[in-house]
Amino acid sequence: MSKSNDELFKNVISHAKEYGFVFPSSEIYDGLSAVYDYGQFGAELKNNIKTYWWKSMVQMHENIVGIDSAIFMHPKIWKASGHVDGFNDPMIDNKDSKKRYRADQLLEDKIAKYEKDGKTAKAESLQSAMDEALKNEDLPKLKDLIVEHEVVCPVSGTRNWTDVRQFNLMFSTQFGAMAEGSDEVYLRPETAQGIFVNFLNVQKTGRMKIPFGIAQIGKAFRNEVIARQFILRMREFEQMEMQFFVRPGEEMKWYAYWKEARLKWHLALGTATEKYRYHDHTKLAHYANAAVDIEFEFPFGFKEVEGIHSRTDFDLSQHQEFSGKKMQYFDPELNADGKPYGNYIPYVIETSIGLDRMFLLTLVNSFEEQELSEGDKTDSRTVLRLHPCLAPVKAAVLPLTKKDGLPEKAKEIMDRLKLDHNLIYEEKDSIGKRYRRQDAIGTPFCITVDHQTLEDNTVTIRHRDSMEQERVPASELERIIGDLVSWKNLLGS
Numbered sequence: 001m002s003k004s005n006d007e008l009f010k011n012v013i014s015h016a017k018e019y020g021f022v023f024p025s026s027e028i029y030d031g032l033s034a035v036y037d038y039g040q041f042g043a044e045l046k047n048n049i050k051t052y053w054w055k056s057m058v059q060m061h062e063n064i065v066g067i068d069s070a071i072f073m074h075p076k077i078w079k080a081s082g083h084v085d086g087f088n089d090p091m092i093d094n095k096d097s098k099k100r101y102r103a104d105q106l107l108e109d110k111i112a113k114y115e116k117d118g119k120t121a122k123a124e125s126l127q128s129a130m131d132e133a134l135k136n137e138d139l140p141k142l143k144d145l146i147v148e149h150e151v152v153c154p155v156s157g158t159r160n161w162t163d164v165r166q167f168n169l170m171f172s173t174q175f176g177a178m179a180e181g182s183d184e185v186y187l188r189p190e191t192a193q194g195i196f197v198n199f200l201n202v203q204k205t206g207r208m209k210i211p212f213g214i215a216q217i218g219k220a221f222r223n224e225v226i227a228r229q230f231i232l233r234m235r236e237f238e239q240m241e242m243q244f245f246v247r248p249g250e251e252m253k254w255y256a257y258w259k260e261a262r263l264k265w266h267l268a269l270g271t272a273t274e275k276y277r278y279h280d281h282t283k284l285a286h287y288a289n290a291a292v293d294i295e296f297e298f299p300f301g302f303k304e305v306e307g308i309h310s311r312t313d314f315d316l317s318q319h320q321e322f323s324g325k326k327m328q329y330f331d332p333e334l335n336a337d338g339k340p341y342g343n344y345i346p347y348v349i350e351t352s353i354g355l356d357r358m359f360l361l362t363l364v365n366s367f368e369e370q371e372l373s374e375g376d377k378t379d380s381r382t383v384l385r386l387h388p389c390l391a392p393v394k395a396a397v398l399p400l401t402k403k404d405g406l407p408e409k410a411k412e413i414m415d416r417l418k419l420d421h422n423l424i425y426e427e428k429d430s431i432g433k434r435y436r437r438q439d440a441i442g443t444p445f446c447i448t449v450d451h452q453t454l455e456d457n458t459v460t461i462r463h464r465d466s467m468e469q470e471r472v473p474a475s476e477l478e479r480i481i482g483d484l485v486s487w488k489n490l491l492g493s
């Protein structure tokens with residue numbers, strides 16, 4: 001990370017805390033590693049991101065419905081899905097510092113260092129040796145590479161390493177009432193399995209016809225070995241996932257559709273196209289026949305925000321086998337030969353986005369420290385240029401002064417508008433300071449009540465981005481603000 005990017009990211013993190021977006025969890029007890037709490041504006045921003053996703057995925061698609069499945073699930077589900085046996089990271093400990101690292105990430109850092117030093121050939125050969133070792137789950141080979149390339153512990157500076165071991169990322173806990181002594185359950189590491197096990201329930205009760213999708217938003221838990229970069233990689237986080245069930249053989253068409261549709265969803269927020277890129281997977285998970293990441297350029301480089309995976313019929317087939325229940329769909333439509341497609345296990349295209357990663361993307365992308373000058377006066381402000389649909393507060397209602405009946409008038413306006421929107425009322429400090437505070441939390445509009453309001457019932461609306469003001473009739477505010485923050489502006493394009 002270059003110095004300016006490093007500084008920018010640090011500023012974003014401290015801004016997020018200072019303005020009530022994100023706090024370290026259990027802070028008064030010195031925090032809990034890789035767990036975070038969302039504050040008063042963070043919770044609103046997060047809800048708005050969820051709403052944007054839910055509206056565009058569920059409400060805008062007649063053939064997609066949403067569910068909310070439990071975090072606790074039968075432990076066999078994780079056996080069937082492959083998580084018990086295969087959801088591992090290769091890890092290694094440094095014997096001097098007692099610090100634990102992901103072996104592949106130590107090697108990635110080494111590769112980045114080779115690249116930085118212009119040692120391209122070395123970087124490439126290490127990359128391919130590491131890829132091969134990861135593919136074959138060859139743990140001794142990973143250790144050999146760490147030794148051979150003289151990787152040192154960033155803390156102790158030594159090369160005194162343990163062997164590489166697999167570390168399962170699932171959290172487990174005890175479940176009181178389970179029979180047969182097998183009372184260990186897992187906190188789900190993804191929301192997708194809650195969708196798969198409800199496939200038949202939803203298909204039958206919703207009379208869904210293929211192709212159709214099931215979406216859900218919910219918590220997931222992963223005991224990440226290395227948690228870094230703020231809320232990019234957390235141990236408790238939220239996912240927004242959709243499984244789209246299709247006919248076998250038609251999955252590539254739908255994969256292409258969702259790959260494009262999901263990037264469009266991101267770009268509709270007004271983010272510059274060059275901030276995004278696709279990363280097509282060449283090494284595929286055993287259950288996938290195509291996979292792509294949508295990556296965003298964070299200050300510390302391009303990172304995955306969302307994955308689109310063609311998961312074949314792997315999950316439903318596994319659940320059919322492990323539960324002994326048929327997971328088939330009867331397709332009455334006629335194929336090219338004039339015969340019904342009949343019974344089959346559908347194929348699945350998954351779109352999976354991390355809500356917290358989308359939150360971080362939104363913060364980073366909207367954060368600006370702007371220099372302002374007027375004549376020979378210079379000033380600066382920190383502004384979050386959030387899309388009005390995502391802004392935690394849609395408008396602030398501000399009486400110019402605390403007297404002359406202005407607060408009463410402002411409160412009257414506030415009481416009317418708060419029925420539809422999340423608003424803030426503020427009368428403390430100068431109007432300039434109040435505008436700056438709203439800029440810092442991304443409030444797109446400030447409604448100012450001044451002495452003229454008492455005469456002609458007009459107010460000013462100050463626009464966050466241009467800082468320009470316009471005078472409008474107070475009676476028109478519901479319509480004006482309603483239009484400015486309408487979801488139509490985002491979903492209608």
Ligand code: ATP
Binds near residue numbers: 239307354357
């Ligand atoms: P990564 O390679 O970054 O660990 P992944 O490939 O394991 O991610 P998926 O299992 O495909 O991720 O999960 C889908 C999405 O969930 C990711 O694109 C990411 O946005 C989010 N996600 C995954 N792990 C975490 C985490 N530990 N903290 C926050 N978000 C996460």
